[in-house]
Amino acid sequence: xxxxxxxxxxxxxxxxxxxxxxxxxxxxxxxxxxxxxxxxxxxxxxxxxxxxxxxxxxxxxxxxxxxxxxxxxxxxxxxxxxxxxxxxxxxxxxxxxxxxxxxxxxxxxxxxxxxxxxxxxxxxxxxxxxxxxxxxxxxxxxxxxxxxxxxxxxxxxxxxxxxxxxxxxxxxxxxxxxxxxxxxxxxxxxxxxxxxxxxxxxxxxxxxxxxxxxxxxxxxxxxxxxxxxxxxxxxxxxxxxxxxxxxxxxxxxxxxxxxxxxxxxxxxxxxxxxxxxxxxx
Numbered sequence: 001x002x003x004x005x006x007x008x009x010x011x012x013x014x015x016x017x018x019x020x021x022x023x024x025x026x027x028x029x030x031x032x033x034x035x036x037x038x039x040x041x042x043x044x045x046x047x048x049x050x051x052x053x054x055x056x057x058x059x060x061x062x063x064x065x066x067x068x069x070x071x072x073x074x075x076x077x078x079x080x081x082x083x084x085x086x087x088x089x090x091x092x093x094x095x096x097x098x099x100x101x102x103x104x105x106x107x108x109x110x111x112x113x114x115x116x117x118x119x120x121x122x123x124x125x126x127x128x129x130x131x132x133x134x135x136x137x138x139x140x141x142x143x144x145x146x147x148x149x150x151x152x153x154x155x156x157x158x159x160x161x162x163x164x165x166x167x168x169x170x171x172x173x174x175x176x177x178x179x180x181x182x183x184x185x186x187x188x189x190x191x192x193x194x195x196x197x198x199x200x201x202x203x204x205x206x207x208x209x210x211x212x213x214x215x216x217x218x219x220x221x222x223x224x225x226x227x228x229x230x231x232x233x234x235x236x237x238x239x240x241x242x243x244x245x246x247x248x249x250x251x252x253x254x255x256x257x258x259x260x261x262x263x264x265x266x267x268x269x270x271x272x273x274x275x276x277x278x279x280x281x
Contacts, residue, residue: 026202027243028210028235029152031280032092034085036245038276040101041078044068046132048166050118050186050264065115067132067166079103081274093147097140097158103270104133104165118184120172128170129183134268135163136251138229140196140214155197158214160227162190162253164266188262190255192216192227208235225255235278243278 028034046067081101088094108129115122122128142156167185171178194216202208210233217226233247254267 024205025149026205026208026235027237027240027280028200028208029147029150029202030092032087033281034083034278036083036276036278038081038083038245038274039078040081040249040270040272040274042103042249042251042270042272044077044103045267045269047267048132048186048264049266050166050184050262065117067130077103077105081276083276093144095142095144095154095156097138097142099138100136102133102135104131106131115168117168117172118186120168120174120179120182120184122168122170122172126170126172128168130168132166133164134253137161137163138214140194142196142198150202152200153197154199155195158194158196160192160194160214160229160253162188162192164188164190164262164268166266186262186264188255188257188259190223190225190257192218192225192253194227194229196229206237208237209233210235222258223255225253227254228252241280243280245276245278247274247276248272249274 048065048067079101081099083097083099085095085097088096106129108127111122111124111126111128114124138158138160140156140158142154142158144152144154146153165185165187167183169181169183171181173179194214196212196214198210198212200208200210212229212231214227214229218224229249229251231247231249233245235243235245237243249270249272251270252268254265256265257263
């Protein structure tokens, strides 16, 4: 009996210690469901090319037009975004993640440079209404690779759905002939698959630091494109089921397209902080 007693004491103490460690583990490492509405404040660099070019000495089929610089659009915009994560497997190793946000702008501008858009020339000094819009839908399936009391490393496969539109409206010319007031719009929906990895380090049960990266480049039929999605961040757990998160997110999407609704290219970059209120369960 005396020889068994130390073993029992050790097992009770070990079990108590393990339970205490689980209680002290940050919720980001142990909870099953997270949903985080918030705001994204990106700076933008938006370029489109549609069978036309800025007037230069070089003759090209099309050349990207910088909507922010050439057309005088604002570089900053605040936008709502939404993120969720669901660890759906029993051991919480498998998860599905989602993200949504939408940015766009529309503005009447006086052109400082001649531009050619969809074979219509808009002259210097002319008035034009310029707009563009990007909707991002991201779904990502991942699995934990390594996990511990204070960390988690995971990776997986996903897809970014990009809904892109751009238009120019104003009085233009085809050759020397006036085309009158016309509006030309291009649009495309591009599903871009990607691989990705994430890492979380939670030194306490209130603070957690994370980083994620998605990347892919692909060519399908008449479309080639690529993406980068990089997002380091920090999470503070306010109470058991409520946290706040601050991230810096860098997004870059580029594509060359030869379709009926869009013949040209785009290169879209968004970078800036985002802030979210996260419910975790």
